Amino acid sequence: MHELSIALSIIELAEGQAYDHGASEIEEVELEIGSLAGVELQALEFALASSVKNTMLEHARMVRRDISGEGRCCDCGGVFPAEALLMSCPVCGSYAVKIIKGKELRIKSIVIK
Amino acid sequence: MCGICGCGDHGHHHENEHKHHHHDHETGRISVEQDILRQNNLSAERNRGYFEAKNIFCVNLMSSPGSGKTTLLEETIRRLKDKISVYVIEGDQQTSNDADRIKALDVPVFQVNTGTGCHLDASMICHALQHLNPGNNAVLLIENVGNLVCPAMFDLGEACKTVIVSTTEGDDKPLKYPYMFQEADICIINKTDLLPYLRADMNLLRENCLKVNHHLEIFEMSALNDTGVKEWCDRLMNAVGTPI
Numbered sequence: 393m394h395e396l397s398i399a400l401s402i403i404e405l406a407e408g409q410a411y412d413h414g415a416s417e418i419e420e421v422e423l424e425i426g427s428l429a430g431v432e433l434q435a436l437e438f439a440l441a442s443s444v445k446n447t448m449l450e451h452a453r454m455v456r457r458d459i460s461g462e463g464r465c466c467d468c469g470g471v472f473p474a475e476a477l478l479m480s481c482p483v484c485g486s487y488a489v490k491i492i493k494g495k496e497l498r499i500k501s502i503v504i505k
Numbered sequence: 506m507c508g509i510c511g512c513g514d515h516g517h518h519h520e521n522e523h524k525h526h527h528h529d530h531e532t533g534r535i536s537v538e539q540d541i542l543r544q545n546n547l548s549a550e551r552n553r554g555y556f557e558a559k560n561i562f563c564v565n566l567m568s569s570p571g572s573g574k575t576t577l578l579e580e581t582i583r584r585l586k587d588k589i590s591v592y593v594i595e596g597d598q599q600t601s602n603d604a605d606r607i608k609a610l611d612v613p614v615f616q617v618n619t620g621t622g623c624h625l626d627a628s629m630i631c632h633a634l635q636h637l638n639p640g641n642n643a644v645l646l647i648e649n650v651g652n653l654v655c656p657a658m659f660d661l662g663e664a665c666k667t668v669i670v671s672t673t674e675g676d677d678k679p680l681k682y683p684y685m686f687q688e689a690d691i692c693i694i695n696k697t698d699l700l701p702y703l704r705a706d707m708n709l710l711r712e713n714c715l716k717v718n719h720h721l722e723i724f725e726m727s728a729l730n731d732t733g734v735k736e737w738c739d740r741l742m743n744a745v746g747t748p749i
Contacts, residue, residue: 394624394655401541409537419533423541430658430684466719477683478717488719499537 395432398497399439406502407448415504418452422501426459428477428494452502461494545659548627552662555634556645561592562744563645565661567685568669570651573695575603577669577728578646582610584738589745590643594633596625596650603648613637624655627662642748644741653678657685664744671696672703676710679717686717691724693737698727 402421410418425431437454444450461474465481466488472481474494480487540546556563566574578593585591593614595603604616615633617625630647639645647663649656668689670678673696679686686692692714700707707725714721724740726733 394658397622397624397626397655397659398541401544405537405539405541405543409535413535415533430654477687478680487716497541499539499541501534501536501538504533504535 395435396439398431398436399443402440402499403443403447403449405499409502410448410504413504416448417505418448418502419505420453420455420503421449421499422455422457424457424459424496424498424500426461426494426496428461428474428491429497431497457500459494459496462492463489464492465489545627548631549660549662552627552630556662556664559641560746560749561639561643561645562741563647563663564665564667565647565649565663566667566669567649567656568651569653569674572669572671572674573728574648574669575606577693577695578648579606579610580728580731580734581646581738582612584734585644585741586612589742590640592637592639592643592645594630594637594647596648598650619650623650623652624659625649625661626659630661642745644745653682653685657688665690667691667693669693669695672700672705676705677713679713683717686714686721689718689721691722693724693726695726695728697725697732698730
């Protein structure tokens with residue numbers, strides 16, 4: 393259940409930004425979450441819904457931009473979609489694959505009132 | 506090559522330190538563009554700087570419950586404590602049982618109880634360090650909460666993440682929990698003395714480790730029988746730089 397820690401970090405980060413801009417309420421939080429970031433999305437939604445109470449995010453829309461995974465083969469240099477952390481290169485079969493996209497866990501923007 | 510700073514070394518971490526306060530007054534939208542775990546990552550970098558300044562080699566030990574982390578710690582301490590200062594931070598949800606086992610070896614230890622938390626985070630380590638107050642030129646061993654999932658995501662500021670997998674857990678463990686094995690620098694395969702009684706195949710286990718993370722440095726060990734512990738301890742000793 394590290395999703396609860398992630399939810400609390402989202403709240404802390406978004407509230408800090410809103411506070412810096414003199415806002416007292418957040419209308420929207422735009423998140424970017426990679427498919428290989430190790431986050432169970434349903435668990436995160438549940439954790440967020442429970443932990444936003446009595447915060448600036450209580451009524452905020454959560455907009456999620458999902459980012460698909462991409463890997464690069466360290467042997468042949470091929471770049472390809474990565475659906476899992478563990479995969480072999482579809483070109484040469486090597487398991488020496490570096491994930492170059494899909495581990496994002498970011499707040500892209502917020503909308504304040 | 507690292508895509509952020511262009512160097513050839515991947516053993517470091519980058520923080521998005523830029524504060525972009527773009528504020529669109531029409532819509533009230535503020536561009537944030539920050540890592541959600543930024544606060545943890547900043548605390549971790551702070552710990553890392555502390556360790557580097559004091560020449561402390563910090564190892565974050567992670568595994569499922571019952572893989573032999575505390576026994577490994579005990580054997581490591583027995584071998585190292587006369588050669589170098591060793592400090593321990595114990596992470597568990599409840600009890601100080603593990604810290605008591607370490608205390609019995611006369612080594613400074615601080616127990617962190619996470620309550621219901623499933624992992625240690627960098628601020629817990631920062632807090633523990635204030636109590637532990639470690640000296641220079643030392644090894645700091647952090648025993649994370651027994652959990653093969655969540656601790657993988659939280660940088661503590663350690664120099665080396667070590668995952669321990671015991672032979673009794675099966676040879677497909679790395680495939681089942683790839684996040685942990687991919688984050689780790691070192692993998693200790695523990696309880697090798699039990700192999701004759703198990704179906705687990707050591708070669709397959711090693712192969713699976715490397716499939717998930719081709720950089721993984723593997724040590725085979727039976728901490729209970731003191732097999733392979735010396736090699737691991739030598740590795741730790743060598744990692745502590747020239748004394749300051």
